[in-house]
Structure formats: C-alpha cells, structure tokens
Amino acid sequence: MTDFATSIDRLLNQIRVWEQPRWNVDDRAERTFALVQRLADMGADAEGRPRRPVPRDHDMILPDQVRVLADDLIAAxxxxALLGAAAAVDELRSNLNT
Structure with a gap:
C-alpha cells in the first residue's frame, strides 16, 4: 500500500496545481482520465463489484477523481491491485513529464 499511496501523492502534487491550458497539452487530461477509469475498474474488481464507466466531467476535477478512487482502492x-495501480500511476506520471 505504501508504494501506491506514495505514487498517488506524487502524481497529485504534480497535477493538482494545473490550470486548464496545462491539461490540454499532449492529451494530458485524456491520459489522466484513462488512469481514473483504470483505478475505478481495479477497485471494482478488488471489491467484487461490476465495472462501471466513470463520468467524464471537467478536467479541473481530475485530481479529485484520482484521490477518491485511490482512497477506495486503498480501502479495498x-x-x-495496489501493486498494479502503483505501476499505472508511475507510468502516467513519467509520461506527463515528457
């Protein structure tokens, strides 16, 4: 769990301060939303629930969606799942830097 929690904190420290123009660079918003959906799917699998699509709202709430779904996954x-999620978060984080 510690690796996942650390990975999430690092990602959120990176993206929570972004304004709209930064989200538009290189499909950052879409790539982050893909992580949101992946975390939701992993959480559903871990809890034995059916997978459901996450609503795609405004880019500025993506950090909040990441935080909530990460907390749900940790609670599961x-x-x-946490190891796989940490790898997915780290991959996105490194791709957002390029």
Missing amino acids: GDER
Whole structure:
C-alpha cells in the first residue's frame, strides 16, 4: 500500500496545481482520465463489484477523481491491485513529464 499511496501523492502534487491550458497539452487530461477509469475498474474488481464507466466531467476535477478512487482502492486492501495501480500511476506520471 505504501508504494501506491506514495505514487498517488506524487502524481497529485504534480497535477493538482494545473490550470486548464496545462491539461490540454499532449492529451494530458485524456491520459489522466484513462488512469481514473483504470483505478475505478481495479477497485471494482478488488471489491467484487461490476465495472462501471466513470463520468467524464471537467478536467479541473481530475485530481479529485484520482484521490477518491485511490482512497477506495486503498480501502479495498487488495495488495495485488495496489501493486498494479502503483505501476499505472508511475507510468502516467513519467509520461506527463515528457
């Protein structure tokens, strides 16, 4: 869990201060929303619930969506899911830097 929590904190520290123009660069918003959906799917799988699409709202709430879904995944406590989620977060974070 610690690796995932650290990865989420690092990502949120990077993106929570972005204004709209920054979200538009290189499809950052779409790539971040893809992570949001992936976290939602991992959380549903970990809790034995059906997967559902996450509503695609304004880019400026993406950090909030990441935070909520990360907290849900941590609460589920599935170590395997947390390892996969940490890798997905780290991958996005490194891609947002390029």
